[in-house]
Every structure is written in structure tokens, then in C-alpha cells.
Amino acid sequence: MLLRSILLLLVLWTSSSAAVIETYDFSSPELEVRYKLLSQELRCPKCQNQNIADSNAPISRDLRAILYEQLESGASNEEIVDFLVDRYGEFVRYRPGVDSNTMWLWSAPLILFVMAVTVVLIQIRRDQATATVSSNTQRAEALRRKYVDGDS
């Protein structure tokens, strides 16, 4: 009986904590899609490793409210992000813009790709060189066996 009531308590407790994040009614499904996208790309300034969609922090609740209001009032994604970057800095973007600070970040995939291709090319060339040498050696060995040792 005790166990059952504890279980019941746990179930009630989890369901109530899942309901902390509020929901909004959007005037169009398109806005809701943009809301989901933006709330996942915007970072909670207080909790740092969460986006505002996942965070229970009061500031995230406020930012979601701002996001909802601005979407409903017809702001573009860019306007909304700029509004928040003005106040909280580039930090709030999980998808940072390209500037002198993030240049290396954005160009890293290309640089790494070029490095990888270079390494592979060098390796292939080296392998080919060794392969030629070894096939020459093998052929020489075969010829030697055929003509010198008299094998066939």
C-alpha cells in the first residue's frame, strides 16, 4: 500500500514537472513551425547549455513570450534574432553569425576537409610508389625463378 502510494506520487510528480513549459496558440501553423525552430536555436543566457525551448529558467520563459509576441506581430526570423542579440549578445545564438570571431569556426570544416584530402592523396601516391616497387621486385623474382632456377 505504501509502495503503491509512493508510485502514484512519483507518477503525479513527473507529469506535473513535464507541464512546466507553457504552450502557445498560434494564428497559423507556419508561425508554430518557426517558433519551434527559433526556440531551439536560441540559447538560454542563464543556463548556458540549454536552448530556450528546453529550459525552465524564468528568463527562458520571458524569451519564449517575446518570441511568441514578435512572431505574431509579423517580425522576420532575422529581426527577432537581432532583437535578442542586441540585448544578450551573440551568445544567445546557437547558430552564430560569421564575423572575425567565428571565422575559424565556420571555415574549420572546409580546412579540415582540405587537410584530409591532402593526407589521403599523399598516402595514395606513396602507396602507388611502393606498389610499383614491390610488383617490380615480384616480377624480377618470378623471372629469376623461371630462367635461373629453371622452374616453370
Added chain:
Amino acid sequence: MQPFKRFAPLIAFLALVVLLVRGLALDPMDLPSARIGDPLPDFVLPVLGNDAMRTPDGWQGKPALINVWATWCFSCRVEHPYLLDLAKTGVTIYGLNYKDDPQKAEKWLDDLGNPYAETVVDVKGTFGLDLGVYGAPETYVIDAQGIVQHRHVGVVDETVWREQLAPYFEEGEI
């Protein structure tokens, strides 16, 4: 070429160590305010305890601290005695009562003492949002022209005052 090849992994390892050790020394919670170097965002807010309205120009003339506080904020209670001490030494501190109940805020100041030259009430947190506040307590330094010079997140104590805030007050009057 050969000696370099032998030591290349070691060199790469050491470079990585330097990079990671430097990373350990950085404080990821240390976020510069996006408002530094800008004038205070516009606001028209009621002053706590009377019916006056305050705009940013009312806070110009000398450097001051703007302390973001609320009665629901535990750390604000922790830093409150130190703010009282600071105010006694002549530092101007303006209060920004952030997303709070003004009646509770008045009672708090009556009970604990009032370090603020003036407190404005931001019930909805709209000015807080414009300023880039993400919690309480936060403390901003503004200069005599009302330009935001510094933001400190968390409790202000003597070390924070001495190392981060006092330098903005040394020239000219406190």
C-alpha cells in the same frame, strides 16, 4: 625531416595541452553585457514608494551602480548588507526592482534598510530585458553620461567591488 617526424606527435600533444589548459582558465559564466559602451536603453518606470516616473536622464551626472534585485532573490539578501556599507561610503546605487511585487519590495527596504538613492519598479521585466538582464542579482556600472561601463552577475562583495567596480569610480567623485 626525420627528427621533425619523430617529434611531431609530441609537439601536437603539447599544443593541445596548452589549448586545453587555457580553456580551463576561462570562465564560461563570464558573459560580457551586450550593452557595454551604449547608453542605458530608454525606460519610463515608476519610482518605488512614490508616484514619480523616472527616465534614464534622471540618472546622469555622476557614475553610479544599478543593482538589479527582487525579494524572491535569495542572493540579493546576501549582498544587501554590503550594498548598505557601499552606500554609506558615498557610492550612488540605483535599484532596479525586477519582476517583483512593489509592496513586498517596500517592506523589504523598510525591514533591511535602503541602500538605494532611488529604486525603479520593473514589474514585467521589460526594462530588464532591454538591458540584457537574465537574473538577479546583477549590478551595472554607468558613468556620468549614463553609458553602461560594466556588468557583474551575482553577489557584489568587497572583492567584486575592489577589483571590478571601484575602478570606474576612482576618477572624480564617488
